Every structure is written in structure tokens, then in C-alpha cells.
Amino acid sequence: MASRVSRSLPALLLAVASLACPIAASAQEPGDWFTMNKDYSAQRYVNLDQITPANVGSMKEECEIRLDEPGTAVFTSGLLMVGRTLYVNTFRAVYAIDATACALRWRYVTSFNSAPNHPSNRGSGYWDGKIYFGAANGDLIALDAATGKPVWDVPNAIGEGESFISAPIIWDGKVFIGIGVSDRGIRGRFMAFDANAGKELWRWYSIPLGNEPGADTWRSASTIPPAGGGFWASSSLDPTTGEVFAPVANPYPDYLPGRRLGANLYTNSVVSLNVSDGRMDWYYQAVPNDQHDWDLGTTPTLYTASDGSRMVAIAGKDGLVYGIDRTTHDLIFATPGTTRQNDGPYDEKKPALVCPGTLGGAEWNGAAYDPGTGMIYTGMVDWCWYFAKQGDEGAAVWNFSAPPRGQITAINGANGDIEWQYRAEAPVIAGLVPTRSGLLFGGDVRGNLLAFDARTGAVLDRIDTGGALNNGLISYAVDGTQYVAAAVGGVALNTDGVAGALRVSIFGLHGSAMPRIVRTAPLPLLGRTPAEKAAFVYGFVCADCHGEDARGRVYPSLERQTQLAGNPAALKAFLAYVPPPMPRLYPGLLNDKDVDLIARYLKVVLKPSPATPAAPATGSSGAPGP
Ligand code: HEC
Known part of the structure; x- marks a missing residue:
């Protein structure tokens, strides 16, 4: 259906390839993307140089696979690439796709007994021949990467009202994943499961209660107990120190400045947990007592700066990129990657235009790091919203400002200086990919796939993909040939303009104006009647x-x-x-x-009624974060 409109070019249609013969799952190689952010450091850097600043202009689409899921609108999964296979999730299914030809190797479909808590999924993690993911039905599942058959399935691994959204990472036989959604009033926690059997090994709560350390940072006269602190994004891990770094989201309820006093630990913090028992070793809180829904919803990036310091960088919805020294735990820099304005408390009498608004700043993806340039690259959503206080406890939030735009910013990884900034037409939430040849790949939700000179920020190429780039964007090589793949299409909350049918597109130097199009068999709509x-x-x-x-x-x-x-x-x-x-x-x-x-x-x-004037859409009940 979609090809008739989104592409006027004749397309070679291939039959559904679901019976394509399975291939043996390969061992994890250094060039693979075995986490959503490539590897445990989450630098997203690829050691590839076939696509260069000189030839990137001839890059074209080689093939795409259409994921026919009626009703699925949110396509915010990252991509894995292991061996010769790409893996991508929707909230309903996991797809394994030939990484050069777009044929479907297998599709695993999740079954639902009731409506999913949150109809989105940020992807899977790979380890030892298996694909791991937290499903939208609450199960934690391990699939055989070669066949898509379940190896184990822990039913209802999480509780009522809780959701799996972020992709797990798997290391040394342990699956690391947190739960969401803060804005639904959960008590956030991060967990490790046995990768071979699915048994929970430990859990760490992001919201301390009772006599636990940090509980005294929640003070208020309200009867609402401390809550929130969910996990939207994957973690990163340092195998040499045994630390897993996880990004904690906002406190609950959103806004409501009068109801939550104190710092509200460990919300909006990056935390270092011990891989063996989940003990918290240290933390850095970016936004204490959050009044703007400025959570940390991106993966922390681990790198060694040009001056030798071991760093963690994390980009926040408050529009700042934080660089923290992992040895001293000191903040080295906090550099804005988008417009920042009116970041203080808001008052009753005069609504303030706050930047970033509730759905601005860094969302989905945060910092990428290029060891060659020593720069951090970050994509942001440039969107200001109005905020006003209502009474002692309430807040009104609305978005009658200009439509969202975006930025990509290059920041010196040692001192936080801005090296260059690109102003995008639309929000940038897809992952960024620096390459050894000096390129930086990026994209926006208007569907522009962009290639930059990583040192200067000059735009070297721009491809209209025909749909929003909402998360997955990677580069990899198969048999010595370099490719770029993107998850394209769907609606993100902050999208305007294009949505596009859901697909995974593969680009390379051997593409053409007539890319091969593969179609999957449609999934039936959810629902009985x-x-x-x-x-x-x-x-x-x-x-x-x-x-x-x-x-x-x-x-x-x-x-x-x-x-x-x-x-x-x-x-x-x-x-x-x-x-x-x-x-x-x-x-x-x-x-x-x-x-x-x-x-x-x-x-x-919509019961018919006489025309009523449009009322401002207030978000005081809480838009669901990134
Ligand atoms: C990503 C956000 C988004 C999604 C998803 C979305 N809309 Fe909209 N919609 C908008 C925006 C933005 C406007 C324009 C508001 C304005 O002009 O102030 C709008 C306007 C409208 C209007 C006109 C309202 C008026 O009174 O002027 C209708 C009708 C509408 N949308 C229906 C739908 C339907 C039906 C769907 C689902 C199939 C949908 N929209 C999905 C963002 C969205």
C-alpha cells in the first residue's frame, strides 16, 4: 500500500521471504552492533572507511523491507547488526533481516492478552547467539538469533502498570534492563537476569524508601509517595571496572513543584551500579527536584578523553550534555546542545516560555564519541513550551509555540567546548554514527539522512528517506562492503511533517534509483471485535x-x-x-x-455538539516523557 505514494519509482517486489533459510548465528565480532549503541561503551563509533567524505555523495538506497503492521505507529527501535543480520523491534514483533539484501530471515510475534502498557519498544540486545528483549506484554524473552525460536520466556517479568521499553545489554551471562514509565507513577528499578535461564539475579530501586540512603531527599506534605525514576534508554558498561551505567528518568508526578520538595534522588541521575550485585557505587544527579520533566532518557557514553581522563557523557532533556570524570566523579562540563531559556522556577502570574519544553532536549539517543576527533556528537529537539504555576501544587504546560526543530552539536570531549553546530529542519532523535573515514551520519524526523564532515560539520550528503528517522541508524560492513541502515517511518510524539510506512532501509555505494523492496506478510490488527x-x-x-x-x-x-x-x-x-x-x-x-x-x-x-472554541491542550497530567 505504501509504495504507491511514498515512492513513484518502479520497484522490484519480492515475495515474502519468511521462509528464507536460517543461517547460523555468528559469534559477536568487534565490528558488530551487539547493543543498541554498538557496544558496551555506547560510543556508536565504527572503525570503517570505505564510505568517505569524497564518495558519500554517491550513496543510494540499496533495498528496504516494509514491516506491515496495521495500527503500529511508533517505530523507535534501534538496530542491531550481528554477522550478516539486522535485528529490529516494534512493540509487537522482532524482525531478523538480511543485512545486505533486506530479505526477512524470521519474525517473532509477541502475543497479548490485554492492551500493552506502552506501545513502543526501543530494541533488543545480542549475546552468545541469542536476541534478548523486554516485550510490551511484560515478558522478558531470549530468542535463538538464527531461527527466532524462543530459548526462554519469563512471563510477566515485571509488575502491573510497569513496562519494558528500553533495550537490554548483555554481558558475562547477565541481562541488564530497567523498567518504565516514570510518568505512570511506578517505582523505577534496574535489574540483572541470568542470560542462560532468565532468573532475576538482583534489582536496584531508583527511588529509595523508608530508611534507605537518599529517602530523605523526598520531602512534602502531600500524600503522594515518592515515585518515578524509570528507564527509557539502554545502559553502558565498563568490563574493566565492573560498572554498569544507567540513566534514571524523572520523578512522579511530573511538574507539580509544590508537591515534591528536596532533590528527589535518584531521579534524573546517571548511576554506576556494580555488575555483580547491583550495589550503587556512585551517581551524578543532573536535575534535582525536576519541575520540567527534564529526565535523563539517553544512554551514558564511556570514553577516554584526549587528556587521558576516563569520562562518562550523558545528554539530558534539559538540553545539556554533561561530561563527568569517572575517577573523581566531578562534573567537568555541562554544554548546551539546544536552546536553553527560563530554566528556573515558573510562577503563577506570567506563563514563561521555557526551552527546552517537556518534549525537547536529548531524547532517545544522546552522545556519540569519535576517538579520532575527540568530539562528542549529540542530536537534540529544539522545542520551547509555556509553563505556568497553578496554585500551590499544580502546573499548566502547553506547546503553542513554534513547531519543533533540532540541532546536531559537536563538543570537545575533554573540555566541553562547542566545535560546531548544525541546525536541523526537524527534531534529531535518531542515533549518530562517527566513522574512521571522518564522516558523521545523522538524521531528522523529517526524513533527512545526513552525512557530515565530522571535524567541520559541513553537510556532505542529504538523502530523503521518505519517512521519519526515529531512532535506529547504524553503519557496518559485510564481506568488506560498508553499509548504512536506518529504521524509517512511524510517528514520534514530536514529529511533524512526514510519518511514512514502517521500514528498514539499507544504503550503500552500490545503490540505485530503483532499490529492491521486500514486503512482510501483514500482521492482523490487535483486538477481537x-x-x-x-x-x-x-x-x-x-x-x-x-x-x-x-x-x-x-x-x-x-x-x-x-x-x-x-x-x-x-x-x-x-x-x-x-x-x-x-x-x-x-x-x-x-x-x-x-x-x-x-x-x-x-x-x-466525539458526540456531535455545537462548535466550541479550541482550548489550549494542557499537559498538566503529564505527557509521557521521551
Ligand atoms: C504527532 C502528532 C499528531 C498525531 C499522531 C496526529 N495528529 Fe492530528 N494534529 C496534529 C497537529 C500538530 C495538528 C494541527 C494543530 C494546529 O493546527 O494547531 C493536528 C490537527 C488535527 C485535526 C484538526 C483539528 C482542528 O480542529 O483543527 C484533526 C481532525 C486531526 N488532527 C486528526 C488526527 C487523527 C484522526 C489522527 C490519527 C490518525 C491524528 N490527528 C494524529 C498532530 C498530530
């Missing part, structure tokens, strides 16, 4: 922006648009021609059947 299916499709595709009840959330209420309710033809016409900032979802991400169901759902939630 048409009414359930309709609620799922609306819930997964529209609700993040317009609210479950269509009364508005980050974006306005749909109450003025009752003519679209129960009228698929009118809704199709609206969706096909709607201008930005509403993303283009149909045709492309949505097919005719999906839109029929959404029209049906709108009829249920």
Missing part, C-alpha cells in the same frame, strides 16, 4: 497527540471536527491533504481499513 480494533488503531496512532478521548493532549482537541466522526471518506480526505504541523499519516502509515476504523472510533468519542 471491530470496536476493539478501532480503539486500538486510534489509541496507537492518534492518542499520543490528541488524547485517548480525542479531547486534546499535546495537540488540540478534535471536538470541532465532528463531521469526520463516522465518515471515513471525509476523514481520508482530511488526512490525505492536512498541512503540517499535523503529520501526513494517510496513505502511507495508515491504510483504508485503518482509517475506516478510526472514523468509527471518533463517532464513539
